[in-house]
Amino acid sequence: MPVPAFAGIDIGGTKISALIVDDGGGVLARGSIPAPVRSGGAAMADAAASLVHELASSAGAEIRAAGVGAAGVIDHETGTIRAASATFVGWTGFPLSRELAESLGVPVGIENDVNAFLLGEAAAAGIRDDVLGVMLGTGVGGAVIIDGELRRGPHGAAGEIGHTPGYSDIVCTCGQTGHLETLASGTSIGRRYAERSGEHVGGAREIAERARQGDADAAAVFRRAGHALGLACASAATLLDLPLAIVGGGVAEAWDLLVPGIDDALRTDAPVSGIPLQIVPARLGGDAVALGAIETARSAALVPTS
Ligand SMILES: [Zn+2]
Structure with a gap:
């Protein structure tokens, strides 16, 4: 059978x-x-x-x-x-x-x-109500579950947190300027590191290795990415009363290197509701x-x- x-x-x-x-x-x-x-x-x-x-x-x-x-x-x-x-x-x-x-x-x-x-991560974590998902991959994507339901939006385009503005003065892959993706995607980690150090060393994983070996430029690139990510999560949480953000994708594998920037953002820009916002790494790989x-x-x- x-x-x-x-x-x-x-x-x-x-x-x-x-x-x-x-x-x-x-x-x-x-x-x-x-x-x-x-x-x-x-x-x-x-x-x-x-x-x-x-x-x-x-x-x-x-x-x-x-x-x-x-x-x-x-x-x-x-x-x-x-x-x-x-x-x-x-x-x-x-x-x-x-x-x-x-x-x-x-x-x-x-x-x-x-x-x-986000559906997969929320199910694995037993989350039934409200959560933000952010994927730091080649680009940066986002998703929102509200009252236990995915919020897709009338055009299927809700949650595009990677293309929200105000994080830098760098041109984004979409042609606009300053989007979260210009700092927090795997591609951007590589480019921002190359700009600081003058070296092109490939992807986020290699740059994370360098940061762990004491390379200050590499650490700074991840810290800036973490800070932008923290600000973006705080904005979404403030707007929608979200207590939790789950962050996945290749860049999030270097979670230890993002945390200092995330903490900076939560120290200065936590949701004014006073409700603690948790920003956690994805667990399903x-x-x-x-x-x-x-x-x-x-x-x-x-x-x-x-
Ligand atoms: Zn963009």
Whole structure:
């Protein structure tokens, strides 16, 4: 007898990962493949479907529904990608939900990857009410759960904390100036370090290593990122009465280096409500988006397919 199961798929800019879990949430199989981002939406959907088929068959699982966390702004009415970064060729306008439902033969729920990250983290932490999620990856993304529900906004664009202004005078990847992303993304950590030190040393991980070995420029870049992150969380918390922010993504792996800046921000700019704002690192690592996508799959399973 095949085991009834759900599939959670994380579609990112470099790889596609998937998890197969049983009814109780136990992981039956996991795997990942390189994402064919330059080959168009159909190639991405095919690759994701093949991965799920392969994992399900190796686990002896019968998939009931699948959920996807995907980069880009999602149109929840149609299950298409409304807007996405230029890295993803043929992704904007692609009917991801319908294509995957056809290949997998099951209902498919779709969610923005940062929303899925927060769904996964909030479920793991047992949070049922209000929380901010921030993802410090190649770019900076955000998500908000209010009263236990994701707040997507009328255009699916709520939570874009990375592109809120006022943190620097540096031009952002979006073309505007001063956004949180100019200081706190992995890309920005690399650039800001290069500006200070004159050395191009790759990504946030290498720069974190240098900071731990006593490189003052490297430490300063992380401190500034942590400070901007702390200010952004304090703004969101002040606006929405959020007691907690969960921060994930590659940059957050250097949590110890962000903490001094976060503490600076909370010392001077804590929410005036006096309600303590906790800013904590994510705990699920690379599984968060796929696990959050499984929450979406469970919801999709409850909606009859038309
Ligand atoms: Zn921006």
